[in-house]
Amino acid sequence: MTTLTQTRPRASRAGGARLDPFRATTFTKAMLGLAIFLSIFPIYWMIIIATRSNEDAHSMPPPFLPGGNLGENIQAVFDAENAHFMTGIINSIIIASTVTIGIVLISTLAGFAFASLNFRGRNLLLLSVVLTMMVPLQQMGIVPLYQMMVTLGWTNTLKAVILPFLVNGFGVFLMTQYTRQAVPRELVEAARVDGANTLRIWWNVAVPAVRPGMAVLAIQTFMLIWNEFLWPLIILTPDNPTVQVALRALNDRYSTNYVLIFAGTTISIVPLLLVFVLFGRQIIGGLMEGAVKE
Amino acid sequence: MSLDVDAGHRTRTLPSNQRRHARPPGPRRLLSWLDLRAAPYFFVSPYFVLFAIFGIFPLIFTLWVSLHDWQLAGDKTFIGLENYTELLADDKFWNSVVNTVGIFVIATVPQLVLALLLASALNKRLRGRLVLRLSVLAPLITSVVAVAVVFTQLYGRDYGLVNWLLGLFGVEPIHWQNAAWTSWIAIATMVDWRWTGYNAIIYLAAMQTIPKDLYEAAAIDGASPRRQFWGITVPLLKPTIIFTVIVSTIGGFTLFAEPVMFGSGLMTGGTTGQFQTVAMFIVKEGFRDFQYGYAAAAAWILFLLILISALINFALVRGIGRSR
Numbered sequence: 017m018t019t020l021t022q023t024r025p026r027a028s029r030a031g032g033a034r035l036d037p038f039r040a041t042t043f044t045k046a047m048l049g050l051a052i053f054l055s056i057f058p059i060y061w062m063i064i065i066a067t068r069s070n071e072d073a074h075s076m077p078p079p080f081l082p083g084g085n086l087g088e089n090i091q092a093v094f095d096a097e098n099a100h101f102m103t104g105i106i107n108s109i110i111i112a113s114t115v116t117i118g119i120v121l122i123s124t125l126a127g128f129a130f131a132s133l134n135f136r137g138r139n140l141l142l143l144s145v146v147l148t149m150m151v152p153l154q155q156m157g158i159v160p161l162y163q164m165m166v167t168l169g170w171t172n173t174l175k176a177v178i179l180p181f182l183v184n185g186f187g188v189f190l191m192t193q194y195t196r197q198a199v200p201r202e203l204v205e206a207a208r209v210d211g212a213n214t215l216r217i218w219w220n221v222a223v224p225a226v227r228p229g230m231a232v233l234a235i236q237t238f239m240l241i242w243n244e245f246l247w248p249l250i251i252l253t254p255d256n257p258t259v260q261v262a263l264r265a266l267n268d269r270y271s272t273n274y275v276l277i278f279a280g281t282t283i284s285i286v287p288l289l290l291v292f293v294l295f296g297r298q299i300i301g302g303l304m305e306g307a308v309k310e
Numbered sequence: 311m312s313l314d315v316d317a318g319h320r321t322r323t324l325p326s327n328q329r330r331h332a333r334p335p336g337p338r339r340l341l342s343w344l345d346l347r348a349a350p351y352f353f354v355s356p357y358f359v360l361f362a363i364f365g366i367f368p369l370i371f372t373l374w375v376s377l378h379d380w381q382l383a384g385d386k387t388f389i390g391l392e393n394y395t396e397l398l399a400d401d402k403f404w405n406s407v408v409n410t411v412g413i414f415v416i417a418t419v420p421q422l423v424l425a426l427l428l429a430s431a432l433n434k435r436l437r438g439r440l441v442l443r444l445s446v447l448a449p450l451i452t453s454v455v456a457v458a459v460v461f462t463q464l465y466g467r468d469y470g471l472v473n474w475l476l477g478l479f480g481v482e483p484i485h486w487q488n489a490a491w492t493s494w495i496a497i498a499t500m501v502d503w504r505w506t507g508y509n510a511i512i513y514l515a516a517m518q519t520i521p522k523d524l525y526e527a528a529a530i531d532g533a534s535p536r537r538q539f540w541g542i543t544v545p546l547l548k549p550t551i552i553f554t555v556i557v558s559t560i561g562g563f564t565l566f567a568e569p570v571m572f573g574s575g576l577m578t579g580g581t582t583g584q585f586q587t588v589a590m591f592i593v594k595e596g597f598r599d600f601q602y603g604y605a606a607a608a609a610w611i612l613f614l615l616i617l618i619s620a621l622i623n624f625a626l627v628r629g630i631g632r633s634r
Contacts, residue, residue: 038433038434038435038525039434039435040431040434040435040436044431044434045436047427047431048428048431048432048436048442051424051428051431051446051507052442052445052446054503055445055446055448055449055503055507056445056448058449058452058457058460058461058464058503059448059449059452061460061464061471062452062456062460065463073469074469076469076474077471077474078469078471078474121356122356122357122360123357125353125354125356125357126353126354126356126357128353129349129350129351129353129354130354133349133350133353134350135347135350135351138350141354141358145357148361148365150556150560150620151369151613152560152563152564152613152616153364153365153368153369155564155566155589155592155609155612156368156369156372156609156610156612156613157364157365157367157368157369157371157372157609158368158592158593158596158609159368159372159375159592159596159602159605159606159609160367160368160371160372160375160606161364161368162596162597163371163375163602164367164368164371179360179363179364180364182360182364183357183360183361183364183365185361188357213342213345213349214345214346214349214350214353215349218353239450239451242453243453243454243455245453245454245455245566245567246566246567246589246593250593250597259453260453260454260455260567263453263455263456263459264455264570264571264575267455267459267571267574267575268574268575271574274463274469277459277463278459278460278463281452281453281455281456281459281460284453284455284456285451285452285453285456288451288452288453289451291451292444292448292451296440296444297440299447300440300443300444300447300511303447303508303511303512303515304511304512304514304515304518305515
């Protein structure tokens, strides 16, 4: 904000208001308004339908204002036979939290080594991380992954969902970049001269400095894993789903009962909505910082 | 997207410290020598161990499986490249490839152009910038499944909002699932709705690194904002655009949840497979018909397709600013 406002008088003096590239015209504002309306409307409308009755949802034109059936509809979602919505939510919370903690830990460790330590093969290993970020491992290896879980007898267990998700080259790359910028080499060397071993340096020097980066990675990972669909769909049975798989079951079995389905989708976004409202600034900041570094 | 893999410029200052430890005389020194030499590998090992087991191994094993007639209960016979030749002659497979590419193109091109324009608008002097940015990013919090459910509803034939809106202009209700192109449009809008804001934020970040003087100088020379956008912003954004194109390519070619949910949760993608994507084809062959070998071969061809199309897109985008 400050940099933009500073340039304002100079720019307008230089080119006149008409050519000032950072002036928001009425047209720009109108287009922006439309874009924001289109972004928000489907979410708004989903919540509206979730508060209505089925007759309302089938009326033409459809309702645009909330009704009074939200509690009833939510109750119906949890009571819905064969959907196992409650199990889905609990499973998703366990899976998303475990994967988030795992990825943040793994990435912070590896990122510190890549950014602050010297070892043979470092650049080659880091390059391999970057290259494999481009490979859709989960989709590519899905057949053998499934067979592996069958052989281990892990089908329909949460660990079968969790373990493959822990492989996340993006996290390692992000934390490497972050550590490089946040942990000065001199600090690491000074700690070593003071007699600290590597683990100690990591814990006492690196981790405190990269905590903001860890937070960004954690938020992004949680959102990503909460929304995963394909792998849980294949490896879990319908009576032990994640929230996304439960949504599919709800959609399958009650395909004409819109309010029920929309109540389900509304419940499914509540955790992410909370994350979004609480950490919105960090999400934007993290995204934008990451974009520039790449 | 210059991947700064080599941080060598900083490392070169300190190896003298390491060389001193090269011949450890006492046990204490030995420990610290070990710490210096071995610790880095311990730090990176969790990632690489998991990567080897759940990343590389399945990938290579997919190749192995794809060379077999591999059925459900582990019944397998080696058949060489037969799965691949059969696949390349399989109309259903090519149908899924055409669908995937079609949806990818009609989703990605408008999406990235809109994201650029949106980013440029967000880069203006505006009040409440955080709220604006969060609003365009809001679709990201809804899961793919929720998006697909809501949009399938919006595109419903009888009670859908889209048909209602079109009806105000006298358009007859469209059965969006029925024809290939209508289903592609419906699916593409789901993808676009979710990702346009995200890409706009990425572009916005890159736009803010462009020095303001460039625009001021252009303004003095009398360049209109539109000319400044195409002459300064877009060329300087090229690395970021390439990055988003590659990410979109991977996402587009592995498109799965949206078309599945749009087709009532089935892997067939409509009555004649008019919106079955390659990812759906793989899951259908592998986990509904239990033709593991066939599905594995399809997975490898998908990977090759991604590589080829990422390279093509890379070349295309790199050429953009040159002609201008």
